Amino acid sequence: MARESEEYKNAIKDIASHSHQLESPFDRVRCVEWCRKLAGLSDEDLESCKLKNEYAQFLRIQARHKFLHGPFTSPPPDGQLSTLSECLGNLMAQQIPYLPRVGPLCPVIHHKSPDGRAYVSTKQIPGGGVFCYMAVSPDGLKCTIK
Template sequence: MSLNSEDLNYDFNYNMFLAKNAISNLPKCEDRQKVVRWMRKLASSNRTVQEMKLRNDFMYYLISNIQRGNLEPPFTDHPPTSPLPNIQHLLPGSGDDTDLNDFDANAEAGGKLPMLYENSPDGGAFLAAQPVPKSGAFCYLAVVARGPKES
């Protein structure tokens, strides 16, 4: 699905509304100030569609932190002055975690891919692109229809 800038701005504005209403979930005044600074930075990040998508990703994680009532990196610090594409690595699940290439290298070295990747129709490409929570559970359910096997 391709999103245009109008759709991305609508999503961002909705998430901004959620963040403003939930900011009181943060018990520390300094955390609320950091969130406001992040919101200002994200609001000014709209030069390209790619930057807007990245902005919305940051906003999603910011709202998750606000709703839990505590901030996790990168939101524990004030936002850097760098543009969003330069700080993309700060997003959870943005490449610092295990990715599919690590599994490919493991398989070439004689190791075995996880069963989930072996049985996935796309070889695990979809799963590798998903954020992995630092705590809690990651659930993946897929329903695939296949025709009868021909003998």
């Protein structure tokens, strides 16, 4: 979780240094609105850290290239953010009417032990079943999530 938080902070710093170069004042306002929305999300669990980081990295790329598109052309939603993949899938479905809308994606569960020596991840397999990954390191070494 620390790595995701650090990447998020670096992305926000980079966005701040490039957002003033956006040509449209509306884009600059949108950029600030999205940064505030992301800053308001919890840092307590891995999933929300990953969600913040996904959006921040995508916004970072756009701010560096001085052009906002996709979800950042409109204000952030008042409620909870969907995953970036779900959001982009729905934007594509709006542009291409014969594509089906994307619903909520199956959750992926991640858990890391407090001492960092064990890690478990599960994901539902389409058509039934569950994929489970577990890593345990010997004393003195810590598992790294990649």
